[in-house]
Amino acid sequence: MLVEEFARYAMQERHSNLRPSVVHHTKRAVIDWFAAFLPGSIIAPATLLEEALAEDLDRGRALLASGGRATLRTAAMINGTASHTVEFDDVYRDAGFHPGSPIISAALAAAQVHGATGEDFMRAVIVGYEISTRIGEAVMPSHYRYWHTTGTVGAFGAAAAVAMLAGCDRSQFAHALATVGTFASGLQQAFRSEANSKPFHSGHAAEVGALAAITARHGVTGALDLLEGPAGFGAAMSEDADWSRATNDLGRDYRIERITFKNHGCCGHNFAPIDGALHLQARYGFKAEEVNAVHVATYKAGTDIVDNADPVGEYQAKFSLQYVLAHALVHGSVRLSAFTPERMRDPLVRALLPKIRVSSDPEMSRHYPTQRAALIDIDTVGGSYRHKQETRKGDPDMPLSDTELEHKYIELAAPVIGDDQARTLLAMLWSLERAPNVEFDFSTKNATIARRQHMA
Numbered sequence: 001m002l003v004e005e006f007a008r009y010a011m012q013e014r015h016s017n018l019r020p021s022v023v024h025h026t027k028r029a030v031i032d033w034f035a036a037f038l039p040g041s042i043i044a045p046a047t048l049l050e051e052a053l054a055e056d057l058d059r060g061r062a063l064l065a066s067g068g069r070a071t072l073r074t075a076a077m078i079n080g081t082a083s084h085t086v087e088f089d090d091v092y093r094d095a096g097f098h099p100g101s102p103i104i105s106a107a108l109a110a111a112q113v114h115g116a117t118g119e120d121f122m123r124a125v126i127v128g129y130e131i132s133t134r135i136g137e138a139v140m141p142s143h144y145r146y147w148h149t150t151g152t153v154g155a156f157g158a159a160a161a162v163a164m165l166a167g168c169d170r171s172q173f174a175h176a177l178a179t180v181g182t183f184a185s186g187l188q189q190a191f192r193s194e195a196n197s198k199p200f201h202s203g204h205a206a207e208v209g210a211l212a213a214i215t216a217r218h219g220v221t222g223a224l225d226l227l228e229g230p231a232g233f234g235a236a237m238s239e240d241a242d243w244s245r246a247t248n249d250l251g252r253d254y255r256i257e258r259i260t261f262k263n264h265g266c267c268g269h270n271f272a273p274i275d276g277a278l279h280l281q282a283r284y285g286f287k288a289e290e291v292n293a294v295h296v297a298t299y300k301a302g303t304d305i306v307d308n309a310d311p312v313g314e315y316q317a318k319f320s321l322q323y324v325l326a327h328a329l330v331h332g333s334v335r336l337s338a339f340t341p342e343r344m345r346d347p348l349v350r351a352l353l354p355k356i357r358v359s360s361d362p363e364m365s366r367h368y369p370t371q372r373a374a375l376i377d378i379d380t381v382g383g384s385y386r387h388k389q390e391t392r393k394g395d396p397d398m399p400l401s402d403t404e405l406e407h408k409y410i411e412l413a414a415p416v417i418g419d420d421q422a423r424t425l426l427a428m429l430w431s432l433e434r435a436p437n438v439e440f441d442f443s444t445k446n447a448t449i450a451r452r453q454h455m456a
Contacts, residue, residue: 006174013164044085076109094133099128102209107165137246180222289348291329294377296357298373428440
């Protein structure tokens with residue numbers, strides 16, 4: 001059974017000699033998680049979730065960004081939701097999956113509850129990434145027709161990470177994975193509207209992962225053929241699951257070394273067009289008001305979600321290729337400020353929206369999800385320009401450097417917890433493997449003020 005193979009791997013990883021590169025990339029993933037988590041923690045829906053779950057707060061040992069404590073499951077849910085809210089969390093490109101948000105949220109809460117060391121926490125994160133990314137590869141691309149991979153596949157990663165930290169033996173670990181598969185969920189319709197429930201997919205995955213691991217530790221059993229069985233996860237949620245990909249090079253080729261760290265604060269399907277358009281603008285020097293027409297051709301799995309020329313509200317704007325591309329051409333980037341009410345009403349941005357046409361390209365569609373390309377044609381008063389963007393800035397073949405990742409972290413974290421605190425935390429995260437615990441204090445006066453301002 002696949003879950004038993006995963007369990008054997010996890011037990012070996014408890015005491016394996018991790019390559020320095022694996023350790024380094026794991027620390028990058030945790031730093032990037034904090035970069036997405038902290039700004040997401042002071043806005044809805046995470047703040048609303050804290051209100052809704054008030055009776056579950058102020059007990060337990062897991063930390064929230066607000067400075068309060070919560071039980072493992074509640075912290076995993078709230079922090080998992082917060083870290084997926086501002087659309088800056090990491091991506092495993094080959095599975096169309098945001099692993100950090102559900103996995104690190106659950107692992108951090110479990111590590112705090114169980115008093116784990118930084119190294120133990122890192123090993124749990126690695127196991128969660130390695131197992132879940134492979135499950136994602138096995139069920140893609142057909143899984144992505146209806147399902148949100150972060151909510152579905154993320155649940156397996158969260159369960160694996162918590163099972164490591166909860167001290168599950170090999171059998172219990174297998175049953176944690178077998179059980180969590182029955183909880184895996186997350187429908188794409190949630191992010192094809194004005195709703196702000198999409199971040200709950202990650203929070204739910206983190207929470208049910210914790211639940212499955214905790215109950216397995218106490219003897220609850222699951223169907224061990226849950227993944228590959230005739231009525232299991234693959235059969236129900238994929239047309240062509242290839243389970244040989246699930247264990248290929250497991251424990252040798254580490255997927256955590258090939259994670260995409262976002263360079264834009266929006267849906268990742270928009271990245272190649274943004275990068276390509278900015279490349280053309282930098283090369284030819286035209287201004288946004290000189291643009292007559294833009295045509296973007298890219299892969300269908302992306303256009304199905306982001307082709308929206310008239311977004312309503314901040315959340316739809318993050319998933320509108322027309323909006324983020326127009327904003328990039330006008331303002332030079334797509335960061336958190338792109339979705340303020342003032343920017344959403346910017347007349348230069350609004351004037352560009354009807355000039356941008358989006359289509360799907362069959363050849364690029366065939367290469368999804370392992371390649372995220374886009375062909376951009378821009379017609380201006382001074383001439384017409386074309387560029388094919390073969391990949392995205394932040395992807396493994398065009399990665400963010402450590403310095404660029406640090407700049408992203410400081411940009412997103414410092415306004416919430418203050419520059420000094422953000423840099424202190426950053427230094428701690430770069431030495432995570434030597435940390436005696438993960439009781440990071442990321443709640444400060446700045447965070448409290450920021451929360452009150454956003455909730456007012």
